[in-house]
Amino acid sequence: MTEILRVENLKKSYDGFLAVNGVSFAVQQGELKALIGPNGAGKSTCFNMLMGQLKPTAGQVFLDGENITGKQPRDIWRKGVGRTFQITGTYQSMTVIENVQMALMSHHRKLFAMRPRAWKLFRGEAFEFLETVSMADQADRPCSILAYGDLKRLELAIALTHRPRLLLMDEPTAGMAPSARIALMQLVADIVQDQGVSVLFTEHDMDVVFAHAHHIMVLNRGALIADGSAAQVRNNPQVQDVYLGGGTLFKEAQDA
Amino acid sequence: MAFFFAQFLTGLANASSLFLVASGLSLIFGVTRIVNFAHGSFYMLGAFVGITLMNVLPGTVGFWGAILLTGLAVGAIGAFVEMVVLRPIYRAPELFQLVATFGVILVIQDLALMIWGAQDRMGPRAPGLRGVWRIFGEPVPKYDLVMIAITPFILFALWYLITKTRVGVLVRAATQDREMVGALGVNQAWLFTGVFALGSALAGWGGALQLPKGGADLLMDFNIIGSVFVVVVIGGMGSLPGAFIAAVLISVLNVFGVTYLPQSTLVLMFVVMAVVLIIRPYGLLGREEVAGEHGQVGAPETPIRPYGRLGQTLVGVLLLALVALPLVVDQFMLILLIDMVVFALFAASLHFILGTGGLVSFGHAAFFGGGAYAAALLVYHLNTPMEIAFLFAPFAAGLLALGIGWFCIRLSGVYFAMLTLAFSQLVWSMAYQWRGLTRGDDGLVNIWPSSWLSDTIPFYYFTLAFGIGGILVLRHIIHAPFGYALRAGRDSPRQAEAMGIHVKRIQHTAFGLAGLMAGLAGGIFVFSKGSVFPTELEIGASFDALIVVFLGGVKTLAGGVVGAGFLTVIEDWLTRLEYWRLLLGLVIIAVVIIAPEGIVGTLRSRWAKLRGHNEEVVK
Amino acid sequence: MLSVEGIHSYYGKAHILNDLSFRIGRGEVVALLGRNGAGKSTTLKSVMQLVRPRSGRVVFQDSDLVGAPAFRVAKSGIGYVPEDRRIFTDLTVMENLEVGRQPRRDGAPVWTVEQLFEIFPNLAERRGNRGKHMSGGEQQMLTIARTLMGNPLLLLLDEPSEGIAPVIVEQMAQTILKLKAEGLTVVISEQNLHFARVVADRAIIIEGGEKKFDGSFAELEAHPEIRDAYLSV
Incomplete structure (x- = not known):
């Protein structure tokens, strides 16, 4: 497996507030990787730094070994990175x-x-x-x-037009019905399979994440607290503590 | 040294009134997001109302009482305007609000003319403050020092109101999310009215306070608005301390300018602004606007398609009719038609950058007038043949647009609009003050076409060829990939950048192109009239074009052209009446509120409703 | 306390709510359940008059709210917490709370800033911070606290669990149970059935803008076909 994206010690601060504090990770070719974490943990800030919408305060981003830190979104796109947004921005x-x-x-x-x-x-x-x-x-x-779910699919089609090597998807299934979520992620998984594209996505729906992602990273307060397989992440005590929760309150309800 | 200090004090005193007006505009913009062009009108009202009250109220108490009352009265007028004109259109796009406030300007101008007449009024002296004090041996008017002393208190009071009181917290909250403020139990409609009244009152006080140094006349509204916008832009929109610093900077510079560079007083201010904006695009203390997806308000434009067979036939018939017209109509009609075509091309070029590009330019007259002046200057000074001078017009205007665009394109929304306005004022002030080159307001005359075009009928065909030709070229470009890319950058700049589109470069090119076409219109114009005056570069000229685009319909391709035809006819008819501004202003306000889609837009939705397929666009 | 009677609401041309009726009793916690786009948020907005129903009545404490401006609805004692949080990001925590402050009213629990800081200890730590520097969970807490500053009789919560960490969702459930113990009436729109079951007494299921079920969670358990048809868990 070759590494398509490498992120080293990425930081972003807004007037003194560290939104992203030293994040490092890698995405392999053909991998479907999820970035999860509570709202405000810095997921979108990370995405915006990868795609060039934001300039990092510190740290570096490499695409296929080439340093693309701080380049404009349009230039990063031309290098083969596609992106969809949390809130669709179609014309x-x-x-x-x-x-x-x-x-x-x-x-x-x-x-x-x-x-x-x-x-x-x-x-x-x-x-x-x-x-x-x-x-x-x-x-x-x-x-x-268009209906919302159709917009999301259209956005995906748009992101595929230049045959990207890497696809960044920010909450691809937000606001969709559960059945539509599964269908869309299945489509993404097929594309990963067929075209060897790597996908990095953020997601709140744990069912989607655990069902489709090959690897999962957990971001909390601007720092990565876990990076591994679904099982590793699920059983990580820190992740349970700050993100997934013990589930005690819902346990009975769920069992019932 | 003493002289310098005295000069400096004069500048500070002038800053006081400018700051009052600018802080009012900044406050109103901060909360309502409306760029209130009628703000200068409230300043003018302040001056006239102040004089009237001062004549009634005697003595020192009367003088200061009159000033206080003036602010309250102008504030009340402001509240009335807000409730009647602005309340219905808070959710409308920026351009609609601008056009509505422009309607208010026209109405107030004619009302002031009716009430106070056309003569300029001298302001009364402040009782007890008539003389001068000597500072380092230099005379400084006592009244100046009083004004200098008052200003910091006003700044502090406003600052305290906004940052420390509950009202201030609510105002700042409403700036961000007015609906949510309402859902929390605050009557945001009154909050807005209150802010608008306060802002208007500040303008009124500014007008009244400057009376002992100046006076009142009917041109005050447009004369101050340029400086006020410069101050607000330099200071940073919505920042009160910024407005204060900028007001001082501009006023002091102006005083020194009058002494040392009397030919450049108007230009100087805009040069300062350009310098500040190159270094800090959002002004000295302004904050970067968060780049959101808020460009489009209201229903999105329907996908564009070239005319079908029916449309093409209709356009063809219309063109044939225009070509055949000289056979049947008289010379007067042809001249009106030439005006109409010139105006239509001008409006179409503005529509291109505004409708298709989503960039609301408030200073498009700079390119129309710029083109006209470019051609006229060649003819006047160098005796250049008409044909070459004519071709130079679009070329020069295009270059000017590329130059101005280089500064402006970096900003968006209201900032872009303000900056284009300021640059057009810069061009205007050059035409006005650089007398050696432009002969100032005497204008450049005897700019006639070559002999083969000197009759009306050949010139009419010449106008048709270049005017209609220009409009068709613009339409063609809108349907080309470039036009699509331009619309993509308007609909969603974020998405466009994320698919490799260099949005700013596309917009810069489009801005240059729009300038070029406006310059072409200006070139035809100058040879049809035989002269050009600085009025062609005024704010009013830019606004005429904006109103036309708006009347025709922003979200329709034919909007500019249809609106231009409509307004030329209406104006030709209206200007025969004495108080035509009042009528035009009321018509404009009514259209904004009742038919915000414009003529073409309204007709189209009627048509769609008639055919009953407004949900889907049939290919 | 609240009676929604046959309302029809539209977004532009889209008909969102179709003859929707339900009643909420004093002290109840009721969950509006349904898929995305079913009309849950529109229902709450229609109560709040942020979306104006074209017909029907929304009766709160014997007066019809339809057509009243939103601020009057709030003043009559209904607190609204929007789904997308909408805190004032340029204002500090204290200033955000100040915007929500309304005089106390009869029959409603009274909240002070100090009491709210007891319930939401995170906010106390960040009282001088601007809203934009807070995490999503903290922002969600702040919107609820801000609305409680209005001392409402009835609280409308639009998808309080959407987009926040599962661990915060648990805290949120505890908080709502606490509010219920204080005597507050609460209507929650929710997609998360587990969450709704923990906090609510009763479920109303909406689909396509129409009411499909109204009853206790025990009844809902007894009819799994309803759950499967409208909730697609």
Whole structure:
């Protein structure tokens, strides 16, 4: 296995407050890895530093051995990192397929083209990506009227257009019904399997995490307190203490 | 040295009134997020109301009592405006609010004209403070020193109110999440009205306090608004101490400027602002706006499509009609049509950057007027042939836009808008004060087209070719990948950056392109009129274009063009009336509140409803 | 105490609540259960008048709230804790509490800052900190404390367990049981059935904006088909 992403001693402080305090980890090729932890633990801050939305206060990020610390999101994207957001940011004034075409126009470096009519460009290719996420039947609907779960799938299709080596997914199933969560993560797992993409994702739903992730990291107050397999993490006393809880209160209810 | 100190004191005294007005604007913006362009109007009202009251109330008590009452009266007017005009539109996009406050400016201008007449008024002297005190041997007006003494108290009082009182806590909470404040049992509507009233009162006090040093006239509103925006931008929007520092900085510089560089007083202020913003994009004490996804308010734009066969036919018929028109109409009509096409191209170029790009530029006239001046200067000073001068207009305006864009594009939302406004004021002040080059407000005259275009009918065809041609080019670009990338950056800059789009570079290019097209319109304009004056660069000219885009409908591609046609006709008709500003202002306010989608937008939703498919867009 | 009678609510054109009715008695803790998008949050917002029902009535202590501005609803004694927390991030903990402060009212438990700090010890430690520097769990505590400063008779909690660590969810359950012991009436919208079962006396299941079940958890246990149809655990 080769290492695709390596993070060394990453730190971020906002006027004196250390949101992320010395995080180091690695993601292997073809791995589906989860980053979990309470809200405010620094998960999104970490993601934003990996993808360049935020500049780290200290520490380094390597993609395939290349130092990408502090680079702009657009440059990191061009190096083969895709990203989905906790709150989807699709283009509301475009149709579903145009959203994918937009990503393809960027991938094929046609952004400054003033001549060709844009809605014809890469339509076939975009259609294929929509089929991957079973959204082809909605290709020509305006993005603004999509259901939430469909938006999440569209975002995934967009993130795949430049055939990324690494996919960062911030709460990919937040706000979805349990059955839809499982379906989406199964799709992600299939993509990991088929295309050898590595995926790093954050998630609150422990069922999703324990069912799909190959490895799990737990972040608490800006620091990693665990990094290992599902069983290792589940049985880690510190993780139980600050995150998973003893479950005593719910034990009876659950057993009942 | 003594002279310097006296100069410095004069600057501080001038800062006092400027700070009052600016702090009011900053306060209103901080809480309501509304950029209140009518703020200068409250300042003007303060001056007029102050004079009226001072004439009624005698003596020292009367003088200071009049000032106090003026603030209260202007505050009450502000509260009324807030309740009637702004309450219905707090959730509307920035542009709508701007247009509404612009309507308020027009209404107040005509009301002031009705009540106080057109003459300038001298302010009365402050009783007991008429003379001067000598400081290091230099005379300093007593009133100046009083004003210098008052200002820190006002700053402290405002600071205390905002940071230490319950009202201040509520105000700051409402700045962040007004709905939540309401859900916690606070009547946020009154909180907003109160803040707006206080802000207006501060402007009123500013207007009244400066009376002994200045006076009252009907141009005060626009004259102060430029400086006030500069102060607020330099200080950092929403920061009171920032506004204070900036007011002092600008006023002191201005006093020294008058002494040493009398030709540059207006320019100086904008140069300072540009320097500050290069170093600190959010002003001296301003904080970076959190880059959120709040660009789009209201229903999203529907996906765009080029016209179908029906639309293309209609446009074709319209074009043919325009071409055939000289056969049937008289010369006067053709001139009106030339104006209309020029204005339509100007508006379409603004619509391109504003509607498609999502960048609300408040200073687009800089490029229209800039293009006009560029061509006129070549003809006037170098006797350049018309054809070359004409082509130079869009070229120069495009370069100017790229230059101004380099500063502005780094900011977004309201900051972007303010900065474009300030830069257009910079261009205006250069045209106004650099008399050796531009002849100031005498304007550049005798800029006529070449002989083959000197008749109205050839020039009409020339206008059609370049005007309509420019509009079609813009439309073409909107449908090209570049236009898509521009919209992507508007809809979600975060997502766009995360798919390799250099949003700022796209926007910068688009800004340059919009400037170029505005310059083209300016080029046609200057040769159709034969002259150009600094008025083409004024705030008012920028606002005309904004209103047109808004009236036509921001979220529709044809909005700019249709709005331009509409306004040219309306204005031609309205300006024959005495109080046309009042009427136009009321119409604008009514449209903002009743038909916020604009003409094209409203027609389109009616049409969609008629055909009954507003849920899905049929391809 | 609260009676919701046949309300219809919309988001733009979308019809979210369809003829929804239920009653809440004094001192009860009731859980609104249902899938995401079922209309739970909209129900609470419709009570609060943050979403205005197009028809139907929301009667609280004998007066109809429909059409009243949200601040009046709050003043009448209903405290609302939104799902996305919405604390004032630029304000300190103390200032956040100040925004929520309302005069005491008859029949409702009275809260002081000191009492709240006893229930939420974390907040006491961070009283001078700005909201944006707090963890999600602490922010959730702060929203509840802020709403309690209004001395409400009825507390509406929108998904208090969403997005916070399981260990904090346990604390949250303890807190709600404490509030119940103080005599507060509570309505919770929840997706987490385990959590709801621990804190609530009664369950109301909403699906597609309509009420599908209203009864005790024992009754719900007795009808696993209802649970499977609407809760998809």
